[in-house]
Amino acid sequence: QVQLVESGGGLVQAGGSLRLACAGSGIIFSGYAVGWYRQAPGKQRELVAEITSFASTNYADSVKGRFTISRDNAKNTVYLQMNSLRPEDTAVYYCNADHRIYRLNYWGRGTQVTVSS
16 A cells, blocks of 8 residues: 655744655655645645656746755655745645656645744
8 A cells, every 4th residue: 555654844933944754655756756745725736846756856936946855765755855934835735656657646645834924
């Protein structure tokens, strides 16, 4: 059974930092593109950052220069380092793993990030 478990969320003041982790079990992350998405109340879920199986990265314009996505295939974990956090970064952050050849797609349950002003 595939599970993606997010951790590292919490409450932080504006300007602070958090590091989110997405740990996979029952899945070999190295073959997947892994993305971090977020959903704020009343808004659609949006892509924040993505890292492909070849370790190329893609970021939403709103987080470029502040967030960094990385992966540790040995630990089957993908990280999202979030710096210079802003109140508008407040959302539930979800991890997604997508295998583009086998068309497999999995979601975690999310972790809450709250940035106070």
